[in-house]
Amino acid sequence: MDIDELTNLIKTHGKALYGFCYRLAGNKEDADDLYQETFLKAIELIHKMDTNQNPKGFLISIAIRLRKNNRRKFAWRQRIAPTAELNEAVDKASLPETEATPENVVLSLELRDTIQAAADRLEDKLKIPLYMHYTAEMSIEEIASVLSIPPGTVKSRLFKARRNMKKLLEVEST
Amino acid sequence: MNDSEKWDRMLKQALASGVEPEEKLNQGIINHAKERNSMKRVHKKRISVGVLVAVLTLVMSVTAIAATQFFSSKQVAVHLGEQILAKAFESSDAIEVNQSVASGDYKFTLHGIVSGAGLKELNSSSPANEIHPDRTYAVVSIARQDGSPMPNTSDPAYGEEPFFISPFIKGLKPWQVNIFTMKGGYSETVLDGIQYRLIECDGVEMFADRGVYLAISSGSPFYNSDAFAYNESTGEVSAKSDYDGAAVLLDLPLDKAKADPVKAEAYLQELLKEPAASTNADPAEAELVKQIEDLKKRLADGKVLPESVKEVTYDKEGRINYEYNDWNVKLSPEMLFAEGQTGFSDAVQFSESDGHYLGLQFHKDEKGVITGRVIDLE
Numbered sequence: 001m002d003i004d005e006l007t008n009l010i011k012t013h014g015k016a017l018y019g020f021c022y023r024l025a026g027n028k029e030d031a032d033d034l035y036q037e038t039f040l041k042a043i044e045l046i047h048k049m050d051t052n053q054n055p056k057g058f059l060i061s062i063a064i065r066l067r068k069n070n071r072r073k074f075a076w077r078q079r080i081a082p083t084a085e086l087n088e089a090v091d092k093a094s095l096p097e098t099e100a101t102p103e104n105v106v107l108s109l110e111l112r113d114t115i116q117a118a119a120d121r122l123e124d125k126l127k128i129p130l131y132m133h134y135t136a137e138m139s140i141e142e143i144a145s146v147l148s149i150p151p152g153t154v155k156s157r158l159f160k161a162r163r164n165m166k167k168l169l170e171v172e173s174t
Numbered sequence: 175m176n177d178s179e180k181w182d183r184m185l186k187q188a189l190a191s192g193v194e195p196e197e198k199l200n201q202g203i204i205n206h207a208k209e210r211n212s213m214k215r216v217h218k219k220r221i222s223v224g225v226l227v228a229v230l231t232l233v234m235s236v237t238a239i240a241a242t243q244f245f246s247s248k249q250v251a252v253h254l255g256e257q258i259l260a261k262a263f264e265s266s267d268a269i270e271v272n273q274s275v276a277s278g279d280y281k282f283t284l285h286g287i288v289s290g291a292g293l294k295e296l297n298s299s300s301p302a303n304e305i306h307p308d309r310t311y312a313v314v315s316i317a318r319q320d321g322s323p324m325p326n327t328s329d330p331a332y333g334e335e336p337f338f339i340s341p342f343i344k345g346l347k348p349w350q351v352n353i354f355t356m357k358g359g360y361s362e363t364v365l366d367g368i369q370y371r372l373i374e375c376d377g378v379e380m381f382a383d384r385g386v387y388l389a390i391s392s393g394s395p396f397y398n399s400d401a402f403a404y405n406e407s408t409g410e411v412s413a414k415s416d417y418d419g420a421a422v423l424l425d426l427p428l429d430k431a432k433a434d435p436v437k438a439e440a441y442l443q444e445l446l447k448e449p450a451a452s453t454n455a456d457p458a459e460a461e462l463v464k465q466i467e468d469l470k471k472r473l474a475d476g477k478v479l480p481e482s483v484k485e486v487t488y489d490k491e492g493r494i495n496y497e498y499n500d501w502n503v504k505l506s507p508e509m510l511f512a513e514g515q516t517g518f519s520d521a522v523q524f525s526e527s528d529g530h531y532l533g534l535q536f537h538k539d540e541k542g543v544i545t546g547r548v549i550d551l552e
Contacts, residue, residue, distance in 0.1 A: 006207050010200050019191020032199055039203045069359055115188035134189035148493070150503045150534075152525040160462065162181050 006043065013056045020060060020136040024067055024128075026120060038063040057146040060136055064128060064146075118168040119161075126161035129154055244272075247286030247313040250370040254361045259311055259372070262288045269427055277413070278420030279319055282390050285370075287312040287426060289377045310378045312426075314339050314390065316369040323367025332364070336395040339371055341378045341426065342402075344385035345409030346442070349397050349513065352389075355445060378426065380441065383433035386426040387411055393419040399513065469524050472551045473533055482548035486536070494536075496546035500525070501534055507544060510536050 017038060022031040041062050119130055129147065132138045140158075144151040245253070247268070251260035262268060268288040275282055289310035316324060316337060325331040339360070340353035353360075358375030378386045389411070391401035401421035403412050413421040486494040489504065496503045503523065510519040519536040526532075531551040538544045 003204060003208060006204060010195075010203065014200060015191070015194050018195040019193055022191060022193050023189065031193075032195075035195055036199060036203055036206075040206060043207050111184075112188045115184065119185075119189060130185070131189065134185045135191045137190075144502075145504075148504055148506075150501065150523055152501075152523065162178075162185070166181070 005046075006039070009042070009055060009059075010039065013059055016056060016136045017059050017063065020131055021063055021067075023116075023119070023131045023135050024063070034063055034067055037066050041066060054142060054145065056136065056138065057142050060132060060138065061146045068124075114169060115165070118165040121168060122161055122164055126157050126164060129157045130161040133158060244283065244285070244315060244368065245365055245370065247288075250285070250313045250315075250363065250365070250372060253363050253365060253370075254372055256361070256372065259288075262311065263313070269429075271427060273424055275422045275424060276319055277390075277422040278392055280392065280420050281317045281319055282420070282422060282424075283315045283317070284388055284424050284426075285313040285315060287428075289379050308377045309374050310341070310376070311372065311374045312341075312388065314371050314373065314388070316371070317367070324364055324369040326364045327362065335392055337371070337420075338389070338391045338395055338397060338401075339373055340389050340397065341375065342387040342389050342411050342423070343378070343381045344387070344411070346384075348389065348402055348404055348411050349399065350446060351442070352397050354396065376441070379428055379432045380434040380438040382428035382430045383435060384438075386428055388424045388426050389413075389422070390424075391417070391419065391421040466522075466524065469531060469533065469551065470522055472531075473522065473535065473549055476533065476549035476551040479548045479550055482546070484546055486544045486546055494544055496534070496536075498534075498546070498548055501546075501548065503534065503546070507538075510544075511538050516540055 014035075018031065018035050021034040021038065022028070025031040025034050038059055042059055045062070119127060122130065129143050132143045132146070133140070138146070140151050140154050143154045147154070247263040247270070248260045251257075251263055263286050265288065268286055270286050271284045272286075273284050287310065289307075318324060325334070340348075340358070341356070342348040343351050352358075353373060353375045356375040356378075358373060360371050360373040362369060362371045364370070389402060391398055391413075393401070401414055401417045401419065402423075403414050404410075405412070411423060413423050482498045484496065484498060486496045489495055491506075493504050493506050494510075501523075510521055516538050519538070521536075523534045524531055525534075533549045533551060534546060535549060536544055536546050
């Protein structure tokens with residue numbers, strides 16, 4: 001990959017990828033790491049990517065694999081990373097003032113945090129498609145192709161993710 | 175708005191990402207790429223399991239002569255930036271092996287291996303460079319028999335010949351218990367024309383009483399049943415002499431006193447248990463498992479849709495491809511059939527709409543032909 005191609009890739013998909021990494025990693029430091037490692041790996045594997053097809057899916061799939069392999073490292077780090085810092089970061093990050101559309105206003109800050117925490121507590125099998133869909137804004141078809149599972153399974157995992165989150169939220173609000 | 179739409183919207187809002195990578199992070203990646211483009215030698219390459227190395231078919235004429243002097247395990251670890259591991263290879267837990275064996279066009283050398291509780295102390299300060307006392311690390315080198323150098327990691331020819339290097343445990347099926355299933359990975363570097371690979375995976379010392387092999391084969395980065403044979407009755411693994419490529423097995427000289435059969439048994443139970451069983455802790459998951467079991471029972475009375483019975487096609491990666499109406503399934507055949515298994519797959523995929531269920535099942539005949547079929551569960 002030449003530098004122009006890379007710059008372009010970062011420009012087009014960097015934000016979606018970073019958002020995804022951030023949700024998965026749960027803190028800025030690990031998100032930065034995962035994001036960077038994903039691009040570096042992508043450079044190595046660029047010949048495997050069909051740029052016309054689905055570069056975002058390609059990047060996300062690398063991030064998922066890297067994170068799986070680095071689980072121990074991240075798990076260890078997460079234990080020492082203070083959660084307060086995470087919450088603060090999320091608050092700041094997810095509420096840019098300029099984007100206060102009516103829709104954003106509907107969801108209270110508190111509820112947003114609660115939903116994020118509930119999502120974070122899901123097992124990977126459900127969490128990953130959830131973030132792919134809602135954070136990285138990938139379609140069911142795209143997710144299916146990246147995870148090599150049928151679209152029906154993606155749908156059922158999203159459905160289960162929602163159901164499990166709902167249960168978690170119900171428990172918390174009682 | 176119904177409940178599902180409401181949730182959909184809520185999740186979209188809550189999980190949408192407002193965060194962006196900092197400019198300096200992006201710039202760092204670009205700089206790194208620029209550096210990499212100009213880098214020549216001692217290039218650290220960290221390869222994650224499941225991710226394959228670049229394969230470019232560029233024929234290079236090679237004139238340099240490989241040096242015969244090997245680097246030690248410690249030096250290799252230093253080159254790979256694993257300072258703590260380098261120290262570990264000097265510790266009392268390390269075993270210097272330096273055993274070589276030739277196969278195919280290559281000479282493989284197991285340099286050293288280290289694992290054990292002693293590693294813990296070395297872990298003291300630097301979290302970025304941590305090593306795990308419950309993991310095993312080993313350094314293996316690959317050299318060409320004819321003395322020509324292995325391609326540098328910056329060379330497009332690097333990785334053209336993939337290697338699989340993994341521990342096998344005597345008495346355990348190597349396709350079930352190997353570096354990939356034992357959460358392994360490796361780093362590689364090429365020094366003076368010799369390729370060094372530092373492998374790591376969950377600790378194998380606990381299996382010392384059973385006997386542990388180090389298996390090496392060329393031609394594929396994964397376990398390859400053409401290269402190795404497993405004898406079910408004796409539990410012995412052997413390298414197949416008729417394999418078209420390199421295939422060798424070395425005995426790992428582990429200290430039998432460090433075997434821990436109880437821990438090993440617990441580890442294997444965890445490793446070998448069916449994925450479905452592992453999710454029983456989650457009631458929603460358990461409910462789904464039960465639902466699927468119930469649906470499976472209904473398969474026998476279901477009606478096979480004749481036009482859906484189709485032989486699958488294969489893609490470049492060897493995955494099977496089945497398409498029928500809305501079904502578009504791509505998956506690796508190992509997920510459906512165990513080695514040598516014929517008949518219907520245990521795994522069935524269901525789809526539901528308005529309480530009407532369809533199931534997709536695969537069948538493999540004696541000749542290995544796989545067909546898919548959709549069954550209507552009236």
